[in-house]
Amino acid sequence: MAVINTTSDLLKALRENPEWKDAVRAEILGERLQTLPELVSENTRQIASIGDKLDRTSNLLAALTERLDRVDAQIAALTERLDRVDAQIAALTERLDRVDAQIAALTERLDRVENRLERVENRLERVENRLERVENRLERVENRLGKMDGRHLESDILANPRSYIRRKDLSAVRSLSYDERYELSSQLEENEEEELDLLDAILEGETPTGEHLYIAVEASVTIEVHDLERAKRRAYFLAKATNTPVLPLVVADEPPSQRRIEEAMSQQVAIARKQRGIVVNAPFIR
Structure with a gap:
């Protein structure tokens, strides 16, 4: 058996007896360090899994970004349409204002016409009343004439x-x-x-x-x-x-x-x- 006096002797012995490495490692590092490779491997797998998830997340973000771009485009189009609608509403409002002004003018004219018609109706009523009086007088005259004609006819028949x-x-x-x-x-x-x-x-x-x-x-x-x-x-x-x-x-x-x-x-x-x-x-x- 070799005598180990220095670290070089130890390293030489370990190289010559590889099976001693695990025993030495366990003795020096303890149980936690012995499981480090497995932990590293597990972490590597988790990191790989996280990388996959990040890739999927990136893909989702890209898809969401694309959808958001489309939404932005739709919003821009809707905004443009809304601007046109606003312009049309403004034009219609302006036309409606003109129509309101025309209606107001027509209403004013109609009021004047109605006032004139009322005056004409009043005059016509007075004329009708006068005509009625004339007709009544004419009827009385006709009745008197009829009676006179009748009496003349009676007298002529008798004579x-x-x-x-x-x-x-x-x-x-x-x-x-x-x-x-x-x-x-x-x-x-x-x-x-x-x-x-x-x-x-x-x-x-x-x-x-x-x-x-x-x-x-x-x-x-x-x-x-x-x-x-x-x-x-x-x-x-x-x-x-x-x-x-x-x-x-x-x-x-x-x-x-x-x-x-x-x-x-x-x-x-x-x-x-x-x-x-x-x-x-x-x-x-x-």
């Missing part, structure tokens, strides 16, 4: 019955006096007597065959339905009072319409006109 009753229709025509009319109506009931007194004229005559008869005359400038009805009703009372045939007759100043002619024929009332005689004939009431 010239032959102008309305031709000889070919009746002969010996004359108008009854008020005394004669009174004697006839005195035989009737009071209401019938009043109706008979309202006849415009009572004419007396003979038919071509010599038959004695009366004519109950209603005079009207323009024939109305009530003229036909009155002539028929009063002719009936006259026939009742005299027990004599009576012709209901309406004398017209103006030509009767076709409708009035048809109504007269339907009610069996005769119509006569001056210088033309009986233009619509009717049967006698007996």
